[in-house]
Amino acid sequence: MEEFIDAVLKGDVRAAARLMREIDDQTPLARETVRALFRHTGNAHVVGITGAPGTGKSTLVDRLITVFREKGMTVGVLAVDPTSPATGGAILGDRIRMQRHATDPGVFIRSLASRGHVGGLSRSIYDMVSVLDAMGKAIILVETVGVGQDAVEIADLADTHILVVVPGTADGIQALKAGILESAVICVVNKADLEGADRTAADINALLAMRTGPQKGWQPPVLKTQATKNTGVPALAEAIFQHANYLKRQGKENARSKRLRASFFNALQQMLLEEAVERLNREKKLESLLAALEKRRIDPFSAAQEAAATLLAVKKGES
Numbered sequence: 001m002e003e004f005i006d007a008v009l010k011g012d013v014r015a016a017a018r019l020m021r022e023i024d025d026q027t028p029l030a031r032e033t034v035r036a037l038f039r040h041t042g043n044a045h046v047v048g049i050t051g052a053p054g055t056g057k058s059t060l061v062d063r064l065i066t067v068f069r070e071k072g073m074t075v076g077v078l079a080v081d082p083t084s085p086a087t088g089g090a091i092l093g094d095r096i097r098m099q100r101h102a103t104d105p106g107v108f109i110r111s112l113a114s115r116g117h118v119g120g121l122s123r124s125i126y127d128m129v130s131v132l133d134a135m136g137k138a139i140i141l142v143e144t145v146g147v148g149q150d151a152v153e154i155a156d157l158a159d160t161h162i163l164v165v166v167p168g169t170a171d172g173i174q175a176l177k178a179g180i181l182e183s184a185v186i187c188v189v190n191k192a193d194l195e196g197a198d199r200t201a202a203d204i205n206a207l208l209a210m211r212t213g214p215q216k217g218w219q220p221p222v223l224k225t226q227a228t229k230n231t232g233v234p235a236l237a238e239a240i241f242q243h244a245n246y247l248k249r250q251g252k253e254n255a256r257s258k259r260l261r262a263s264f265f266n267a268l269q270q271m272l273l274e275e276a277v278e279r280l281n282r283e284k285k286l287e288s289l290l291a292a293l294e295k296r297r298i299d300p301f302s303a304a305q306e307a308a309a310t311l312l313a314v315k316k317g318e319s
């Protein structure tokens with residue numbers, strides 16, 4: 001156990017890869033190790049990169065890795081594989097796109113499947129970020145498809161949240177509706193070689209100008225990039241550094257404690273859910289509720305309400 005932890009702390013790739021697998025399977029060893037690593041975390045700068053499928057996130061990540069490595073920074077990458085069949089094979093795509101960094105000991109890349117079991121994925125992400133942090137990675141890039149819940153969670157996880165859109169789509173407007181643009185501190189219009197890049201950038205700037213909120217001090221820049229040609233990528237890296245400095249000036253503890261709080265609530269949610277499922281099973285309640293749900297005799301909210309009522313009644317009876 002101690003040897004294992006030491007190996008991870010030294011940045012040993014094989015030990016880290018094994019730990020990531022244990023985290024995937026949510027084993028007791030994973031839990032204990034991540035717990036022990038905690039006091040070695042809190043130094044990495046976490047960058048979340050979200051955007052619709054195919055906007056060029058992985059290509060941007062690949063280019064950013066090069067920029068950071070040239071500056072001598074070590075890099076960790078977590079790419080969350082979208083389950084959507086439309087983007088099937090993304091893991092393979094990511095591997096190919098980031099292949100050139102595979103043999104660089106200063107870079108650790110991990111793709112993880114978004115398996116969709118409740119609470120599971122986000123828990124894994126928090127733990128994996130902790131592992132990369134403890135390994136001493138200076139910068140951690142987390143790529144996820146920016147639709148719905150995932151993107152919102154990234155905002156809690158990341159110090160710097162980047163939204164990637166492409167020209168000529170309503171992505172920016174949809175993102176604003178979904179509350180994603182709300183938390184983005186850098187906007188990227190990638191595929192700037194396509195028609196309408198200036199227009200899209202102007203649209204997003206207009207949306208941002210309307211935005212009110214707590215982030216008044218930081219003006220989110222809207223940057224145009226062509227990831228495939230590396231155009232605009234150094235400027236994007238520069239914007240990331242500027243935001244990191246901004247956070248530092250603000251007292252970076254804010255961003256860090258946001259992540260810690262989110263991680264705590266995430267763990268709590270998962271533990272309570274596990275406990276709830278176990279108790280409902282024991283009470284033979286789960287099966288009947290799910291059956292009623294499937295026959296549409298009850299709606300999901302009422303089912304949850306009934307389940308919660310059962311659990312609370314059990315608890316009271318016990319105490």
Ligand SMILES: Nc1nc2c(ncn2[C@@H]2O[C@H](COP(=O)(O)OP(=O)(O)OP(=O)(O)O)[C@@H](O)[C@H]2O)c(=O)[nH]1
Binds near residue numbers: 191
């Ligand atoms: N024309 C053009 N194509 C690009 C650019 N950047 C990336 N692409 C292409 O867009 C496609 C998708 O790129 P990815 O980097 O895999 O996009 P992604 O957002 O990571 O995709 P998912 O992870 O599947 O959501 C690839 O064929 C890239 O070569 C760009 O600046 N211009």
Ligand SMILES: [Mg+2]
Binds near residue numbers: 057058059094
């Ligand atoms: Mg990708």
